[in-house]
Amino acid sequence: MPVVVVEGRRIRVRGTVQGVGFRPWIYRLAHEEGLSGRVLNDPCGVTIEAFGPPEALATFLRRIGAEAPPAARVREVEEERIPAQTIQDFAIVSSEGAGTRRVSIPPDLATCPECLREVGDPRDRRHLYAFTNCTHCGPRYTIAVDVPYDRPATTMARFEMCPDCRREYEDPADRRFHAQPVACPACGPRLTLRDAAGDVLAARADAIVFAAAELAQGRIVAVKGLGGYHLACDATSPEAVRRLRERKKRDEKPFAVMVADLPAARGLAELGPAEERLLGSVERPIVLARRRPGNGLAPEVAPGNPLAGLILAYTPLHHLLLAAVGRPLVMTSGNLSEEPMAAEDGEALDRLAGIADLFLAHDREIENRCDDSVARVIAGRPTVLRRSRGYVPRPVRLRRPVRRPVLACGAHLKNTFCLARGDEAWLGPHVGDLDNLEAICAFEEQVERLQRFLDVRPEVIAHDLHPDYASTLYALQRPEASKVAVQHHHAHVASAMAEHGLDGPVLGLAWDGTGYGSDGTAWGGELLLVDGGSFERLATLRPLRLAGSDEAIRQVWRIALAALDDAYDGAPPLDRLRLFDVVPERDVAVVRQMAAKGLRSPLAHGAGRYFDALGALGLARPRATYEGQVALEWNLAADETRAGSYPFDVVEEDGIRRADLRPLVRAAVEDLVSGVPPSRVSARFHEGMADVAAALVRQAASERGRLPVVLTGGCFQNARLAEAVLRRLEGGFDVRLHGEVPPGDGGIALGQALVADAAAT
DSSP: OOOOOOEEEEEEEEEEOSSSSHHHHHHHHHHHTTOEEEEEEETTEEEEEEEEOHHHHHHHHHHHHHSOOTTOEEEEEEEEEEOOOOOSSEEEOOOOOOSOOOOOOOOOBOOOHHHHHHHTOTTSTTTTOTTOOBTTBBOOGGGBOSSSOOGGGBTTTTSOOOHHHHHHHHOTTSTTTTOTTOOOTTTSOOEEEEETTOOEEEEHHHHHHHHHHHHHTTOOEEEEOSSSEEEEEETTOHHHHHHHHHHHTOSSOOOEEEESSHHHHHHHBOOOHHHHHHHTSTTOOEEEEEBOTTOOOOGGGSTTOOEEEEEEOOSHHHHHHHHHHOSOEEEEESSSTTSOOOOSHHHHHHHHTTTOSEEEEESSOOSSOOOBOEEEEETTEEEEEEOOBTTTTOOEEOSSOOSSOEEEOOOSSSBOOEEEETTEEEEOOOOBOOOSHHHHHHHHHHHHHHHHHHTOOOSEEEEESOTTOHHHHHHHHSSOSEEEEEOHHHHHHHHHHHHHTOOSOEEEEEEEEEEEOTTSSEEEEEEEEEETTEEEEEEEEOOEEOTTTHHHHHSTHHHHHHHHHHHTTTOOOGGGOGGGGSSOHHHHHHHHHHHHHTTTOOEEOOHHHHHHHHHHHHHTOOOOSSTTHHHHHHHHHOOSOOOOOOOOEEEEETTEEEEEOHHHHHHHHHHHHTTOOHHHHHHHHHHHHHHHHHHHHHHHHHHHOSOOEEEESGGGGOHHHHHHHHHHHTTTSOEEOOSSSOSSGGGHHHHHHHHHHHHOO
């Protein structure tokens, strides 16, 4: 009889491997291969000790890397030989809490088809249960109190499992085996519907029926989701949406719309395969897509905007509510404009009582506030514009490990922060604009929480070069001695480099509205040569004067006037442009006087300012009600033709090339005053700006070599611009766009961390 050789292996698996059914899957895999041993969570991921024949161990190792559960992300598998042990079975054992921590819990996962089927099955014990989940779906990061990710370290700890749930949890053959949020109507969280005074009106499944009836009558309902409260109303009712806008103090910024499934989404927007995959992904972001004519949504959902921000239901509660109300729902952040979304029940009643008529809540606490993510398909691939629920806390793998732990505090607008240690970087959830105390407090709270999850105290603090940003002031108040100021556009380029694993040097085209330049002026139309912690400014755009500084960004007619006066040497044809029919002559005179004297009129090189200027002229829009509104509407106004583009010049001053856009402005104005449709003018403008970008890259490449090119900054959230630049450079250049890291200020902290690590001594 042949002798069976038994060997031992200790296998460490790193990545997103907690809370996704990984240990149960390892348990079943070990049984299939005839191995004994144990598996457990550790602070860095999962540790396996396996014993059996060498051939079976080799197959086991191969399958770990090739066949992991869908929600898991295996980043690395390490193995070492250990002495063989005589063990009869394979077991899941208690987690280890010691050692260097890594956040290996996954983001929150959209409801899986199996759980959704149970919720809809009258014979199932979870019929109509709003908190149904399993190892493949449900809350994760938003309920995590600590790591390793086990039930006692979540907000589900207070719910003692009933015998039926306990049997599922302990049965290796069950898909709820070690599903930490497992629950049912007998033992889990419960729904309540309350009025604005906090009095209970209904509970459990009746709460959904009652809330749906009120939504159908035009009421506004605050709905407690995974990462915070949303404000919901009937998306087909102009009156309901107008009421929500008035109460929320949100004039024109588009609202997201939640629908039950892909067929419902197809009825509202024009979706290609990439948009459908993105909508149906486990991350469930809000996806921007062009609206279908006559889609039935109230025009007030997105005034003047041809895009719809659609999101598919991602919890059983959402599915049940949408089925009961029978129509799409506005589902927007539960806050007043620009505040963080409410997450605690008392906080929601205090802050939203003047907005919501009713509160559909539950008793499972939200530990980590996490707003919905936003994405769009650009150049055929998903681009995350706001990275939060569904993506956080998934780390970004770094090609070059940082030498010391780094905290990067991000920008002032669309803020996220970043913690980097070793070869991983974690972007925190979207915080938003740091313009009020509530947002600043939320930012500080999230920073402290992720530091605790990682058990790390940063040794280097990175911040923006702008001295007055709230994130900069926070960084400077930190006790750590090593502080590194990082130029805004340098950080933008470095974030794209980090996402794509580029060491440098690269040519980085960083186009946005405004960022504090190293010369004290406002940059934003930059071509940089970036190599780690250093950069060289190769090219920029001819600047415009922003009379009134930040006031000009809201009153965009001021930027249009600056562009006209610059292009026409102070004598533009204002009387022939519709924009100036609605701008008083006295205001024009005052603004010109401010610019002439340099009174609160900084020079700004931002590409976004040209989008504002031409958008104001072409659309006759004197004001923006939210940041980037006119530039976005100008982009969306463009027709699909590529019939020509506007001219420009490139000059060199002090060793830096400057794209002179005065010829472009004059040509666009001549078209407008001669009756060319604004849609055609917008198309030619976009083609002209793409010509500018490509020309600057080619000129730099002729001197510096054909280096990789990254397109970054908020302007490259503009699909038309990004795709036009790609077309001009394809074939001769290696051009990279952002994907899972936002191109705008929501991704800048990642770049700050890498630059600070390279620069810190």
